[in-house]
Amino acid sequence: MEASSPAGLDVTDVAARARATDEIKHVGLSGGALVVGVTAASAFNEFVPPGHRPTDFLPGAESVVVAGSPGPANAAWRSPNRRVMEIAGYDFRENVASIVMAEHIEATYGYRAIQGPTLPTSGQHPPLSMMLAAVLAGLGTRSIAANIVLNPTYGLLYYAAAVTTMPLEPDHVLEENVCPARSCVRLYEQEGRTPCMAVCPADEGGCIDATIEDGRIVHSYFNRERCSTRAMNFGIRGHIKQLEILMDTDDADERHDLVYSDDFRRNLAAIGRYKESVAQCFECMRVCPVGRYRRKLK
Template sequence: MIASAAAAPTAEEAAAARGRLAAMMERGGALAWGVADADAFDEAPEGFRPGDLLPGARRVVVVGGSPPRAADWASPVHEHLETMGTSDRINSLGLKTAKFIEAEFGYYALFVPPGVRRGNRPFLSVALAAELAGCGSRSLAGPVLHPEYGLLFYSAIITTYPFPVTPPLAEPACPAPACVEMWEAEGETPCTRVCPLGDGGCLDGRIEDGRLVERRYDAARCTSRVYTHWIPGFQKGLELALDQDDAEARKMVLYSSHFTKTLWSMTYAAQSQGQCWECMRVCPVGAEFRDKA
């Protein structure tokens, strides 16, 4: 049975509940977790805040992990990361977390599904939730970076249970000290050097007093490189096939290795597909975690 507001836990009970929840998520493979206040999502548009998805929402639990493994980064075969994905594992842990909260504490827990709701906008910005919950901070390159692991995938669960909140990071993970040094010496960072906005790339920014104070990003150009395969690749391929009047030409599109690879990539990842990530490959945050012998 789901508890009513009258059965609100004491602060001690809520702290103990968060400890049990954290232990469950870590056993399930979480590398990071946090709890954001559901009322802190002011920068999200109306209709896309926790309370819009779950009436009475109090908290957003965020669980992070399942990044590409070190060997995935090391492989010189670009089709490897283009085909496989690791984000699904964080979604199954997110679903398990929602089930745990409802079963153990008797409060509503809504898993935020990957994918888009309306206007190509996600149900809830999981990146914002991860930042508010202190799992990481937004970076010049875009992704929320965890201070130790760098790029992680995240899943969010909206709940009516009042777990104690974990605060946002006091010190942002980006820019890394090495990036500040590089900026001061050369006016660029590893990610802006590999993908410079002014020279056919997507990223630019400004660092002042060791802090990122401006970020410029060509989302359209990045999307055209990041989404060659997977769901957008499928949409493009299908459109091309439907445009063919000739049956043989249609077959050539549908049975091509590009279209087949796109279907394989969709079976691997519900959330994201690593089709570029050159900006992350050179990022010092999490570099130790990506390097093996």
């Protein structure tokens, strides 16, 4: 590790490092993030294999700065048209904030910084897990509902990160699990299910199950494959499914109808514009109490 950056920051000075960390967080918040946290790059090593660690993408990486932002506006959750949640408000401010912070680190402090790579190049696993990054940066903990990371104040957020060779002051993993919320524990004790388990029960064709003892999750189950067929039908996976159907269809009229169908168009639009359709199911999050009071507006 170099003792001082080109911008003159003495990285062995804890107070100076903390000031620089706060300044970079402020840049992220001004850049559109709702929350920003920091983790040491090495913290990933305990949880993910080689190939999925920050140093695999930026040799010498020291820190990961994580930005979280909500998707649609709070009122969108209450829209009588369920599709509003699917197609409106995904401006991915967390991505903008992360690249703004990366550029700021390079321009101001002279350290290398990249946007953390998140889009899977094969299969469903991202190169670098933003869920893990968010947990390590103290921004939330995993929940029973689809393993989604819940922020204690805001609930569901979307995460992106800047990976940098700059040593920063890391935040701490949250000491208390956000999930299950107290009201969920009470409901579980009365009815054997939390709200998310009730809307998507694994034993009735859904995706979620869990056992809670003394207010803590002792076992949880999430059927990701089943969930993805309900929640992620548009985009590249839906397009591949339709191509398979096309290849197996001999009838020219049927092929024509499929190519000009609404679903086919939406798949292509989702791929081309990426943000047209993020997901089609938010039911487990719709009933989750964490952060829900913020959606109660006039």
